Amino acid sequence: MSSKLMLDLVDAVSSAPVGTVVAFPVDTAAEVDIVRRWCDATGNSVLSVLDTAIEVFRGRITDPIEALPVERRPGYRLWVYTNFHCNLSCDYCCVESSPKADPRVIPLGEFRDLVGEAVDSGVQELYITGGEPFMLLDLDERLVAATAFLPTTVLTNAMVWRGDRLRRLEALPRQGLTLQISLDSPTSELHDRHRGAGSFARAIEGVHTAIDLGFRVRVAATLGTDAGNAEAELQQFFDELGLQEDQRVVRRVARQGSANAGLTVSRTSLIPEVCVTAEGVYWHPVAAIDPDMLVTKHWRPFAAALSAMRDEYRQYRIAGDVLASAFPCA
Amino acid sequence: MTDGSLLVGAVAYSANVVPIWEGIKDYFEGSAAPMDFVLFSNYERQVEALMQGHIDIAWNTNVAWIRTLRQSDGAARALATRDTDLVFKTLMIGRAGDGLDGLASLKGRRVALGSRDSGQARILPVHFLAREGISTDDVELVIFDSDVGKHGDTGRSDLDALRAVLDDTADVAAVGVNTWQNLTAAGDETMSDLAVVWESEAYSHCNFSALPSLADDVAQPWVDHLLKMDWNIPEHRVVLELEGLTEWKLPELSGYQSLIDAMDEQGIADHW
Numbered sequence: 001m002s003s004k005l006m007l008d009l010v011d012a013v014s015s016a017p018v019g020t021v022v023a024f025p026v027d028t029a030a031e032v033d034i035v036r037r038w039c040d041a042t043g044n045s046v047l048s049v050l051d052t053a054i055e056v057f058r059g060r061i062t063d064p065i066e067a068l069p070v071e072r073r074p075g076y077r078l079w080v081y082t083n084f085h086c087n088l089s090c091d092y093c094c095v096e097s098s099p100k101a102d103p104r105v106i107p108l109g110e111f112r113d114l115v116g117e118a119v120d121s122g123v124q125e126l127y128i129t130g131g132e133p134f135m136l137l138d139l140d141e142r143l144v145a146a147t148a149f150l151p152t153t154v155l156t157n158a159m160v161w162r163g164d165r166l167r168r169l170e171a172l173p174r175q176g177l178t179l180q181i182s183l184d185s186p187t188s189e190l191h192d193r194h195r196g197a198g199s200f201a202r203a204i205e206g207v208h209t210a211i212d213l214g215f216r217v218r219v220a221a222t223l224g225t226d227a228g229n230a231e232a233e234l235q236q237f238f239d240e241l242g243l244q245e246d247q248r249v250v251r252r253v254a255r256q257g258s259a260n261a262g263l264t265v266s267r268t269s270l271i272p273e274v275c276v277t278a279e280g281v282y283w284h285p286v287a288a289i290d291p292d293m294l295v296t297k298h299w300r301p302f303a304a305a306l307s308a309m310r311d312e313y314r315q316y317r318i319a320g321d322v323l324a325s326a327f328p329c330a
Numbered sequence: 331m332t333d334g335s336l337l338v339g340a341v342a343y344s345a346n347v348v349p350i351w352e353g354i355k356d357y358f359e360g361s362a363a364p365m366d367f368v369l370f371s372n373y374e375r376q377v378e379a380l381m382q383g384h385i386d387i388a389w390n391t392n393v394a395w396i397r398t399l400r401q402s403d404g405a406a407r408a409l410a411t412r413d414t415d416l417v418f419k420t421l422m423i424g425r426a427g428d429g430l431d432g433l434a435s436l437k438g439r440r441v442a443l444g445s446r447d448s449g450q451a452r453i454l455p456v457h458f459l460a461r462e463g464i465s466t467d468d469v470e471l472v473i474f475d476s477d478v479g480k481h482g483d484t485g486r487s488d489l490d491a492l493r494a495v496l497d498d499t500a501d502v503a504a505v506g507v508n509t510w511q512n513l514t515a516a517g518d519e520t521m522s523d524l525a526v527v528w529e530s531e532a533y534s535h536c537n538f539s540a541l542p543s544l545a546d547d548v549a550q551p552w553v554d555h556l557l558k559m560d561w562n563i564p565e566h567r568v569v570l571e572l573e574g575l576t577e578w579k580l581p582e583l584s585g586y587q588s589l590i591d592a593m594d595e596q597g598i599a600d601h602w
Contacts, residue, residue, distance in 0.1 A: 003523035004496055006513045011489050014512065017345035018572065037516035043571040058346075060568065 005031060006038070009056075013044055018059040025053050047318060057318065064317035065310055071124075074272045074313055075306045078123045078150075079285040080114065081277040082106055082142065083131040087160055090195045092224055092259035095289045097131045104278040108138050112145050114276060117302035119149045123274075127180075129155040129285060140168040147176040153218070155180045158206020159199065170213060179210045180218040180249070185230055186237035194224055207241065220249035225261045254286045267293060268316045272309050281305045335364045336552055338538070339376045339385040342369040343483035346572055353569035357559060363552035372479030373447075377401065380541065387552075390539045391481035392418075392449045392589050393598075398539045400600040407544075408537040408583060409553050412575035416582055418535040419507040420450045420458065422528040425495060430502060430527040433462040442472040442491035442500035448482025449535070449589050451491070455504035457592030458530055472500040485509050495524060502527055508574060534585025553580075 009024060016022050026032050035054050039046050047055040065073050083105045086097035106114070115126065126146050133139050133154050146152040158181040161169050181203060185191040188200035195203075210217045219241065221234050231250055238248045253262035267283050272295075275285040280297040287293040295312070296305050340351055351367040358365045368385060370376040373394040380388040381401055387409065390398060398406045422441075424430045430439070436459070444451025456466060474490040482488070491503035492513075507529075514521050538556075540549060559566045561576045570576060592598075 002520045003492075003513075006516070006520050007489055007492055007496070010485075010509075010512050014485065015344060018349045034516050034520050038520070041515035042512060059572070 002031075002034060005034065009035060009038060013056050013058055016058040020058050021047055022056045022058065023050070023053045024056055027052070048315065061318055064314050068271065072271055074310050075122060075274060077125045077127060077273055078114075078118045079127045079129060079273055079275040079288075080106065080111065081130055081275065081285070081288055082111065082128055082133050082139070083136055084277075085135055086130060086132040086157075087135065088132070088157055088196055088199060090258070092194055092222065092253045092257075092262065094254055094256040094259060094286050095131070096257045101131065103131070103135075105136065106276070106278050108141060111142055114299060114302065115146050115149055117300070121303045121306055123150065126150040126152045127155065127285070128152065132157055132160060134160045134165055134169075137164075137168075140172055143172055143177060147173050151176050151178070153178040153180050155182070155220070156206075157182050157195070157199070157203060158210060159202040161206060161209055166209075169209075172215075174214050174216070178216045178218055180220050181207050181210065182222070183207065183219050184221045184223065185227075186233045190224075190227065190230055193226075216247075217243075218247045218249060219243055220251075222251060222253050224253045224259075256287045256290055267312070268320070272313050274306055274309060281309070283309070335366045336386045336544075336548065337384075338365050338367045338387045338389060339379055340367055340369055340389040341373055341376055341480060341483065342371060343477070343480045350569055350572045353565075353572075357566065357569065358552070358555060361551070361555045363548065363555055365552065373481050374479065380539065383541075383543065386540065386544050387549075388539045390537060391483065392533070392535045392537075392586060393447060393453065393481050393593070395537055395539050396586060396590055396593060397600055402541055405542050407540050407542065407549075408581035409540055409549060410556050410578050411534065411537040411581040412573065413577045413579050414508065414575050415535040415537065416579060416585060417507075417532040418450065419532055420454050420530040421505055421507055421510050421526050422455070422502045423492060423495060423505055423510065423524050424502040424527040426523055426525040428501065428525075433459055433464060433528050435527070436502060437464055437468050438470075439501040440470045440472050440499070442474065442494045442503040444474050444476070444487030444491055444504065445478050445480070445482050446473075446475055447478055447480075448487060448506075449592075450506035451482045451487050451504050453592050453596060453598065454530065454533070454589060457588065457595060460595065482506065485512075492524065531588070532585065533588050534582055537581045 012022050012024055024035060026035060032049055032054055035056065036046050039056060043060050045057040045061040047057045070076060083103045084095060084097050084101045085099065085103040086101065087099060089098035134156050143152060143154060156179060183191065183203050184194060191200040192198065207217060207219060219238060223230060234250060253259050254265050255262040265287055270284050272283045273285060275282040275288050276299045277288050281295045281299050282288045283293040283295055295309050299305050340347060347369060355365060355367055373391055376388050377394050377398050379385045380398060395408065430436065443455055446452050472494055474487040476486045476490060477484040488505040488509040491500065491505060494500035495503050557578050559570060559578055561567050561570055
């Protein structure tokens with residue numbers, strides 16, 4: 001008897017304070033449909049449909065994604081771990097890369113498909129990372145393919161540009177490509193402590209190689225828990241290298257992968273950035289081997305994976321807002 | 331107000347009155363007529379505060395407006411109203427298929443009425459029945475005197491009266507059109523067990539009431555700004571939707587005549 005359903009619904013929801021959630025019991029799909037239509041017509045929102053109830057949010061929900069700056073919205077940027085093997089074994093690597101790591105390479109054809117679907121889904125920027133992407137001998141083909149559609153940044157330690165790899169680097173397009181080079185300290189001591197002896201000098205050499213070849217360069221530093229006041233020194237060093245604000249990135253290490261200390265991250269505490277690896281779609285590139293951050297094992301179709309991630313983020317944020325608004329009243 | 335803001339009174343009939351008035355206050359911030367608000371637990375105390383000059387403007391029900399008008403010897407002014415207040419109605423709702431049609435068919439039947447201070451659910455239904463020649467002795471009244479002091483704003487007695495019809499402890503329920511519109515918002519078929527037996531003519535409901543002591547050059551900028559709230563602007567819409575309107579309008583005082591007549595007939599006092 002839907003009249004009683006409507007009386008119960010109006011009774012339960014209309015008197016509820018705006019911003020609260022009412023779990024309203026429903027038995028059938030038809031009842032769910034009625035509640036949805038009523039919410040649409042009366043300025044309320046369906047939060048989720050459970051087995052025996054529908055959660056109604058009193059009032060209109062502002063889309064948490066719309067509230068984000070465009071460049072922070074999930075799906076603006078796509079991260080791709082092309083591979084996981086690396087010439088270095090950094091002690092805080094968030095994905096435990098090393099020369100011995102299983103490469104887990106995304107095949108070239110699949111990579112092309114992924115870029116194509118990402119473009120169709122509205123992705124605006126591509127970030128390629130690993131492992132060390134330049135370990136892949138076909139990286140140049142990937143970058144040529146990617147930059148034809150999207151501004152592309154490739155993360156590198158800039159240490160493997162020798163011989164054939166240097167020639168391939170020289171042949172890469174300059175337009176639409178940024179090389180983001182890791183450099184954790186203005187001096188070798190801190191950098192080499194985490195990344196290996198001699199790595200600082202070769203990274204500096206790599207920075208100059210990239211700049212001299214006419215590439216757009218960004219330098220990125222990961223500060224460990226032992227970084228002290230390295231950030232101020234780093235910024236001064238970046239000034240000396242002539243880097244503009246948008247050519248420098250400084251972030252704290254996260255407790256992920258090999259790092260046994262650092263920032264704690266989780267799905268509920270991070271704005272997602274779609275990250276695809278050979279093993280699936282992850283919530284964020286900083287946690288691309290963390291099982292808790294795996295969104296789906298299959299990135300195809302990309303639009304569905306992105307949609308699932310956006311929906312999950314919305315739910316976290318809305319639930320968070322509900323809790324936040326309830327807190328002062330407790 | 332010490333800062334020169336207008337002080338508007340409203341009755342806290344639900345927790346959502348706070349976000350409504352915070353939203354309206356925010357809307358007026360930076361305008362030519364900034365305002366603050368104060369909430370009362372009932373309309374009696376609010377009218378008293380207006381008459382004593384403790385507030386500048388009162389957001390009154392139709393019953394509170396008429397009492398304000400009478401206590402001020404007709405000097406009170408209605409400044410603005412909701413579009414929905416200009417076309418408010420009382421509906422008689424019965425069981426579908428019961429054969430009831432029009433007020434005359436209610437003679438001898440069980441009529442559920444709402445709170446005694448509700449214009450739409452009690453005072454006007456009794457008046458409309460009497461106008462049709464049906465006194466309260468000609469029907470069996472089923473009274474839901476809930477939330478007295480709120481003048482029917484909570485809708486509690488409307489819902490109670492409708493449940494009585496579904497539970498077969500009443501044949502018809504007198505409710506405000508806003509309650510019925512809310513119940514049928516997902517489509518008329520969702521309330522197919524019940525049917526509209528009778529619908530009153532439109533009458534006026536709430537308004538912003540003020541006394542002559544509120545100078546025109548203070549009131550007018552406030553009204554002008556109020557009328558500019560726009561349903562198509564999301565921040566405005568949140569407030570308008572919660573308060574149950576799409577547009578603020580100027581009042582139509584003739585729309586209060588039926589309630590004035592009803593209160594006279596029923597001997598409802600000008601004071602409490």
